[in-house]
Amino acid sequence: MILNLNSQSPEQTKSIGNKIGSLLKGNELILLSGDLGMGKTLITKGIAEGIGISENEIVSPTFTLQNRYSSDKKTYLCHFDMYRIGDSMTDQSGLISPEIDEELGENIIIVEWAQYLHESYFRVPDVIKIEITIPNDNLNERSIVIDTIFKPILTNL
Helix, strand or coil: CEEEEEECCHHHHHHHHHHHHHHCCCCEEEEEECCCCCCHHHHHHHHHHHCCCCHHHCCCCCCCCEEEEECCCCCEEEEEECCCCCCCCCCCCCCCCHHHHHHCCCCEEEEECHHHCCHHHHHCCCEEEEEEECHHHCCCCEEEEEEECCHHHHHHC
16 A cells, blocks of 8 residues: 655654654664655654654664664664665675675665665565655655555655
């Protein structure tokens, strides 16, 4: 199922992330796609707050590739950024960055620049795909498309 949302401000984008985070239990993979400056890290900060991690702890892992945070829910938020890798690390099995595969399980995984992952990641159970774009050339507005079979996300936003 697909849910289309519009955000009129950075605060509203973060609030959408917060609502998503409050519904997560662990063992979810969140794939964020969108161009530079769309709000991928901002929505990640909201998700982090929703699971009990201060937004001030969240920084984009563009140069470290992965940041790991402990939440109040006794689970980890594993935050990946594929921007610097691009599609250059896809191996013949179609998987990229084995660290992502190793983190699947009880953790919550967020991958920014998910468009660089192999399509197999988009078929993982409990995957939440979020694409952020700017509609109508309005630089303050964001169109947020959430595609998931995870019904609590779709019914509670």
